[in-house]
Amino acid sequence: MIPLFKVALAPDAADRVREVIGTAVLGHGPRVEEFEDALRARVGTPHLATVNNGTSGLHLALRLATSPPGSNPPGDGDRGEVLTTALTFEATNWAILANGFRVRWVDVDPGTLNMDLDDLAKKISPATRAIMVVHWAGHPVDVERLARVLDDAEAAHGFRPPVIEDCAQAWGTTLRGTPLGNHGNYCVFSFHATKHLACGAGGMLVTPDEESLRRALRLRFFGIDRRADRVNGDYDVPEWGYNFYLGEIAAAIGLANLETVADRVALHRRNAAHFDEHLAGVPGLEPTARPEGEESSFWLYPVKVERRADFIRKLADAGIQASAVVRRNDTHTCLPPDAAEALPNLDAVHDRVVHVPVGWWLSEEDRAHVVATIRSGW
Incomplete structure (x- = not known):
């Protein structure tokens, strides 16, 4: 059977994993830092953080995009709506529900199968808290045109909804020569086993600026600054976070696969x-x-x-x-x-x-x- 999906492993991936096991450092460590540096160079932005999977990245992006720093948003309830597509894997939209938002469906463009930006423009309203677009099958949503839609929405409603790009299938995708992750939005990539760039399980969040990156780095580790003095217990958690950090074995596989x-x-x-x-x-x-x-x-x-x-x-x-x-x-x-x-x-x-x-x-x-x-x- 010619398969629809297959796992790619670079020739030296197993050797890199054995090296990690030999160090007995399996959580967040030097290989994660090395992997993040390599990703920043490859994607072309300094504002990124790895996570344990793409779904975690979507959760984190929604938190960053819709809750101000220092806040602890409710885990449920009606927090407004997120405009999104129904033609996607469920992880995209269940992250919206898990963050306490309503989903509001936007139709698809029958040519590309991505979100119909004309329908989106009609549905942006004062209830809109964010927009989730999916680059289905790796084909890019025209996020440059989307920015112009948001210009019009800001003029009409007095606010500009943040955009989260689900780039789970879109490693290597470009829009008019610019790689995804460089258009000023929150972008989430998946390093699932069957993706172009696989870690076994893993993902990456690109943020629009340095402030949101610093916040993401805290929130992926329970809201704790990893540089804090945890030996003496001298640290504070201003907003609770998650157990979303990437491990060393996944980073080692990612470093090997990044080369190919x-x-x-x-x-x-x-x-x-x-x-x-x-x-x-x-x-x-x-x-x-x-x-x-x-x-x-x-x-x-x-x-x-x-x-x-x-x-x-x-x-x-x-x-x-x-x-x-x-x-x-x-x-x-x-x-x-x-x-x-x-x-x-x-x-x-x-x-x-x-x-x-x-x-x-x-x-x-x-x-x-x-x-x-x-x-x-x-």
Whole structure:
């Protein structure tokens, strides 16, 4: 079976892990610091902190974006709404609920499958506390255009909602030549085992400024400044925090994989370009849009097909894994009934979206087999 996901490990990852085990330092230590320095150089911003997983990063970003320094926000209750997309993995939106906010759904752009910025502009209101955008499959939301939407919202409502970019699938993605993480928003990356840059489990939060970074560094460790004198008990916690810090083993794997991740992203893009060329014009299959200046990392390769179940079955019979990957979040029964929202664009595409293997592990023979299987019909 040609898999949809596969774990990448650099050749020296095991040796680096053995070195960590030999030191007996497994929590936050020198390799985490080294990994963060390497990430800052690679992403192009000094304002980042690692966390134990991407979901923790989303929690932390929401806390930083919506609660002033020194505050201890309530764990539940009605704190306003966060505008978000229903076409994402549940981690995105459950972090919103866990922080005591209501979700308000924004429709999708049927071409890119990302948030529809026109619909977003209509839904920003005095109740809006933040906006959560997802770079689905690695394809970037146009955050430069989003900034102009926020300019208009600020003029209309007198405030500017903070933006949190869920970049879990978007390591290496660029918008008009600028890597994600450099557009002035909170950005959360995932280093889950199957991502381009894997730590086994881990993530990264990019903050818009130095003050929010200092706060993030405290909040990821229970609200404690790690430089504080904990030996003599001479420290204060002005706002409670979380157990969100990254460990040394994950950092060692991340350091090894960071040396090879650019090659993996390039292979994903090469495979996607091959499919763009050779799947063009297939009856019953519609590719996603490729707006100029938006360069996806292609963690996934989504297409829209007729008779999705038949398509998935045809590929499975040919030894190719394909999947919808996620279910629209707005139909889960854990949500309150009043969270429902009319989303006509999502209605039109949801049951047609499917993803086929595009990863670094595909050989030329694998690619040819995927193309031939799809082109033969289903």
